[in-house]
Amino acid sequence: MSRYESWGRFPQAQQRAQRLCWRSDDILSLKQEDACGLPFGNGRSYGDVCLNDGGILLDCRGMDRFIEFDKKEGIVRCEGGVLLRDILQLVVPHGWFLPVVPGTQWVTLGGAIANDIHGKNHHRAGTFGCHVPCFELLRSDGSRRVCSPSSNSDWYGATIGGLGLTGVITWAEIRLKSIPGTEIEGETVRFGSLSEFFDLSRESDRSFEYTVAWVDALATGPRLGRGLFFRGNHSGNGHGASPEEAEKITLDGLPAVPLVNRATVRIFNALYARKQRRATKRVRTGYGPFFFPLDAVGGWNRLYGTGGMLQYQFVVPPKEASDVVSGILDRAARSSAAPFLTVLKAFGDKPSPGLLSFPRPGITMAIDFPNRGQPTMELLNSFDKLVREAGGRIYPAKDARMSADVFQACFPEWSELSSFADPRISSSFWRRVTDRPR
């Protein structure tokens, strides 16, 4: 608990921690000391947006109180360190659900806003930030601003997707969505190629609220782009309290040996791809297994050993998507790397209020790689080129290695954000990607 890591466990950073436990308190360490701080939630971002090497981490997990829950209107207001899991446990029994959920419920509300996260319903709902009517921003000088689209709207936009740089989100309000029951009724559809994926995605996004696909990143040739498409809707089944979604197993005690390599990935993918014989399988499940399948395995990031893991997530415009995705899949499969969990999803065109928000209309893909140093870095750098040429961008919340040039080309809004950044707040990520004379 005293060690702070990001989910990818790379890079490692040395930093002191100060706990922020009360939303009414100022950020003492930044008032008294001459060092930079960075708000830290639950450490689920993959790279270094949540790290502050040589500085102070402002651990916000102690700010985990609810403030108000309007069961009639479906609005919940709580502190920035509350976990999405706790919000779901509170609101689901009353027929409400979070408007957007990521692949894990172990993230804080503040982290969800600061990274402007997205989920399987992006094509309908947009990002998390689209459903946050207001929040309070606390700055290192002790000033506080309640931000919304109508008041302090520039701060509102800078903070959503602002990577924690604008200040600490002490509390926020979320507009919940009403659900008929706790279960998800869905389908798993097998597909044999990328073009099948694109067809399925177009068709599914019309009739399903949640869509995402898993791709076998080691398949080449005629099998390139084979995978499974998951789609679902909330169903009227399942009521009352949500079952405690406890971790079924935990890998925290795993030896420091990397278990993800080409051989194990090949076996896993082959088994997973053949998981289902039929072309389409209907599934009815609780919301937990549908949205958060990996949460059943605590500490699964440890499978990658001490070198850690790099997740490469990008989005490219619809027109170039097919070329870029197949180009990257092909390179990954032919490299010596072991691309593991690979996910594809079509983003919709609902804009986010966030200035530096990642999603754009198009196709997003995320691939996990064990970090093997230079060869992995070179491979990912070669992906950058494809993504940039297509006018795409890379997701800061997952990144640990993109260059300042690539970042600034992906996010030209960065210089605008830096004018809202708190002078006493910085991150390892921010120093890395802004380190260039302008």
Added chain:
Amino acid sequence: MKRVLIIGATSAIVEATARLFASNGDSIFLVGRSESKLASVGADLKVRGAGKVGTAILEAMDFGRQAEIVERAASFLGGIDVALIGYGILPDQEAANSDAALVRRAMDVNAVSTVCLMTHLAEFFEGARAGTLAVISSVAGDRGRASNYVYGSAKAAVSHYAQGLRCRLASSGVRVVTIKPGFVDTPMTAQFSKGMLWATPESVAKRIHSSILAGGDIVYAPWFWKWIMTVIRIIPERLFKRLPL
């Protein structure tokens, strides 16, 4: 639905315990030093399912108002089924070695204030011939050690006082529960580096909550401290005084 009085409500372990009472729909009266923090905790408990939630401000050294606070809680809640006391300070032992004022303050807050409050609550519960008085002591009170004996001896006083009270009140149907947490990762212990023996406030809270509901006189949290402290207590003093503990 229980009526629960909680004193020291802004401490991490106690707040985590209060959430467990709240989720059962219990009514809760919170006592602490900071009005704004009590309000934050109270609003949270309300959202988590608590019945009535009231608050009152009390400084540890304000002996004159202790009885009044118990009365206010009882009238707000319409009686008291459970009282949980869990405030304290952790003095820096090295500083305390040569600072009598610091020793006095640690004793005043951790021991004198707590046992006086327990006196008022014992009287209340004895009159009602029912109730549970739970107090958070510490494993540090089980034996004096060079590294932490100021805190430890204050907690020893609390443990002893609770023990005597438990014997006195057993026939009145009043339970006294002594809770002895080990190392817990809270703001009070933020500056310590954490190893395997450290527990979260949430896991300790679960144990406190269940032992208040289900019985138990002296409760170690987590459970394994019972065995660690059994070993620590039987080491002969001649050897113990040379151990770097």
